[in-house]
Amino acid sequence: MSGLKVSSVIRYGVDEKGAFTVNRSIVWPMLRTIPNNTHASLTRRFAWNIPDMISVNGQSLQSEKVENVTLNGMITVNSVFKANRGNVALTRILFPSTDKPAFCEKYVLRNCNDQEIKVEIPQSRSVIQTQPEQGVDGSYRLVAEIQGGKTVVLKPNEEVTFSVFFTGYKPNENELVMDVDKELKAREALVATLWNRLILDTPDPVINTMFAFAKIRGAESIYDTKGGLMHGPGGESYYAAIWANDQAEYINPFFPYLGYETGNQSAFCSFQHFARFMNPEYNKIPSSIIAEGLSTWGGAGDRGDAAMVAYGAARYALARGNQEEAEKLWPLIEWCLEYNKRQLTPEGVVASDADELEGRFPAGKANLCTSSLYYDALLSACYLGKEIGVSSTQLAQYKKQAGQLKENMDRYFGGEVEGFDTYRYYKGNDKLRSWICIPLTVGIHDRKDETIKALFSPNLWTKDGLLTESGSKTFWDRSTLYALRGVYACGEAEKATEYLKFYSNERLLGDHVPYAIEAWPEGNQRHLSAESGLYARIITEGMFGIRPTGLRSFTLTPHLPESWDHMNLRSVRAFEKEFDVEVKRSKNGKNEVSVLIAGKPIFKQTVKNGKTIQIHLPK
Known part of the structure; x- marks a missing residue:
């Protein structure tokens, strides 16, 4: 707490x-x-x-x-x-x-x-x-x-x-x-404020409650430091400091949906801190800014930090819906995209020294996670740049780069691992890795069937979630949480819900409760705060399929499980609006999807389950 x-x-x-x-x-x-x-x-x-x-x-x-x-x-x-x-x-x-x-x-x-x-x-x-x-x-x-x-x-x-x-x-x-x-x-x-916003209503009380608890742990861990409001992981180790993964990538894109102003301020503050380290030589930015903003840490080299920051800042700015903030964040996003472009290997994927596991497991000279985040950041930049008046020529270049990167990623990382036609996490990788789920979360679904089979095979899946690497005993919740989001996002609602129910029961009602954890054996399952943000994003971005496409617009792709007759997300605070999303099963088996503001529908349509809908909120 x-x-x-x-x-x-x-x-x-x-x-x-x-x-x-x-x-x-x-x-x-x-x-x-x-x-x-x-x-x-x-x-x-x-x-x-x-x-x-x-x-x-x-x-x-x-x-x-x-x-x-x-x-x-x-x-x-x-x-x-x-x-x-x-x-x-x-x-x-x-x-x-x-x-x-x-x-x-x-x-x-x-x-x-x-x-x-x-x-x-x-x-x-x-x-x-x-x-x-x-x-x-x-x-x-x-x-x-x-x-x-x-x-x-x-x-x-x-x-x-x-x-x-x-x-x-x-x-x-x-x-x-x-x-x-x-x-x-x-x-x-404070607890009432967090519980009375972004309310999940489904027929599963455990998932509803786990989501409610995730909002508390995700939002409470913010510290009033010399460097401003800084969200920190916690766990008796990580305070008054920010990371390119935990804060920029994991939790910051979630805060606008919750509408917790202290959270939004901490997110913007963290991006401002990273922006201090932009430089004309395009030397790497720090992985972490520590000691109330007075010092830095980068002991694992380049972990793909600029990809993490670009991904998180662009998604945050879009969902936040604030024109002034978006314009202030654009130079950071632009710099990070250029940095990643300069890190492209001859094969056209992004080189980095490590990933967020900082060398605990091998990641090669270029890993799947860094390139995937860069890909998503390019797409978000196209949406955001259009909103703030960036030249169409520059945005067309980003779109072209994203398309080329997607092809390069499949060529470079795609392949058979342990009998599954999925992804090698890095060149020469011959063991299944939990982070093969990352492409699913950024809209790359070309290898989804075999990737999902690999994720939920005995090689990776355990009662504690995904192993980091096949054959190991180590698990980090972050990859399990990403995987569940990705499995929803690519339309496999039944499989995702089956494992989400299992995971939620384990974490909420098991013997180390009531939040998502970081890792084991390292840290002995600490309740690091940003992991709860990742749990919440399974719902917002996975189950409901919300993907920001502008300061007042998003795509909505609801994935209603067959065993549920409804799922609602009430008091969503993103895009500088408050709105509800309601999904219920119609008599013909399709979904009746409604988006309401102040109880009045601004959108209502009956669609097939998993169909993507474009939503424009009034200004």
């Missing part, structure tokens, strides 16, 4: 005796440590067991039994304890502040007996001063305190409330006056 100035990873559970266990890993992204690198956010773990400090009728609480744990952007735990001469109920609510460097906990203790009890709650304060030589700004002050401690007599069913805060400060910063109810209302309001 995250806020603008704090983040947390909560390890929680119920032990064999029924008691709640919790260990809070709290991160202060703007309390920078030395060396001020990618991972230099001050992080501490707190295992403080607050109920151990409470006494009832002169004795400590005993024999906790957890009744339920609720996750909804917060963690709420309801328990019953044995106390001296009766029982008490305790509710804990754990959550980060939305805008302060504070992790908050609210406790409500209720007398469950038919007689009065005396409750003693201590005032407590613990202060840690970090070593000054280890902090960019010197010694940081971490304060953990119980507020509202008191001794009270509770009548039957009466309650007493108190709170706990974990806060972090730079030298000379004044301590905050915290109000747990105000903080809780702010967190609840």
Whole structure:
């Protein structure tokens, strides 16, 4: 869970005796440590067991039994304890502040007996001063305190409330006056805002709920840094920094659909940071901009970063629908396209040192992912350039380059791997790779049948999703999420839904919940934020097939599964409009597709499932 100035990873559970266990890993992204690198956010773990400090009728609480744990952007735990001469109920609510460097906990203790009890709650304060030589700004002050401690007599069913805060400060910063109810209302309001926009309505409650949770994790992980609002992956490692893949490619194109202004601002801010590194020599841009925008990282060389940025910036600008932003982003998109053109090999595909896996698995001198992203960026640039007055000659060149690149990609990467007529991820590659799904997501469907067979074969598919490489044990959710989007996009709704249901049940209701994860074994399945953005894009771009074609236009290609009678996407906020998309099965088996603004249809038509429709929104 995250806020603008704090983040947390909560390890929680119920032990064999029924008691709640919790260990809070709290991160202060703007309390920078030395060396001020990618991972230099001050992080501490707190295992403080607050109920151990409470006494009832002169004795400590005993024999906790957890009744339920609720996750909804917060963690709420309801328990019953044995106390001296009766029982008490305790509710804990754990959550980060939305805008302060504070992790908050609210406790409500209720007398469950038919007689009065005396409750003693201590005032407590613990202060840690970090070593000054280890902090960019010197010694940081971490304060953990119980507020509202008191001794009270509770009548039957009466309650007493108190709170706990974990806060972090730079030298000379004044301590905050915290109000747990105000903080809780702010967190609840943020979650409500995210849940009440871009609402998925299908007959499958697990997919609906996983999508709702993906919006929270995707949108909350934004930090108010010296360099502006910066979306960060999280996972106890990646804060106050941006990446060409996680932010530019994965999450930024999603934010306009959600209409979360903080998300849109962070997206635009990230592109502005990458634009700082454009240069007339066309030397590579950094893979990551770190330390609140003050430094960079590019340790894996050129990962195809300019292709990632061009792809993400063009799709973001189109879906955002803002003319002024589009014009400001165009020079970056144009520069990145030219950079990729200059990286073309004699075979006409894009050379790069690595891909987003940064050498963990081989990617050759040119990989399928980089060329695919460049291809999509060229097409998006054609749409965007037309909207902002770029010369038709230049746009015709982009279109021609895209067509040639598509042919070159098939010649260079296409071929048989492990018995499937699909793609070699790089020249000389003889093992199936999960990233063969990438062409499906950018409208290249020439090898879709064999590619889908390969993706869902035992060579790659496991109970945890796609293996990165056939024969390995490593899986990264990002490729599974791309694959599911791509399988929808090329019209295989039944196959896609079958595996989406399986995946969603595993992630939402399994043993490491409730979000998409990064990888295993690396990171032990961290809930990195941008992966949740990729899950959401399975729905928007895959299932509903939304593809921006202008600042007020998009193509819509709904893929309604045979077992569903409807699917709706309500309160879509893209293209500077709010609209609903409704798809329902008609009596003749076709789809009745409607696009509504303020409840009134601006488009309504009955079409075959998987047919592409052009939508123009009013200005």
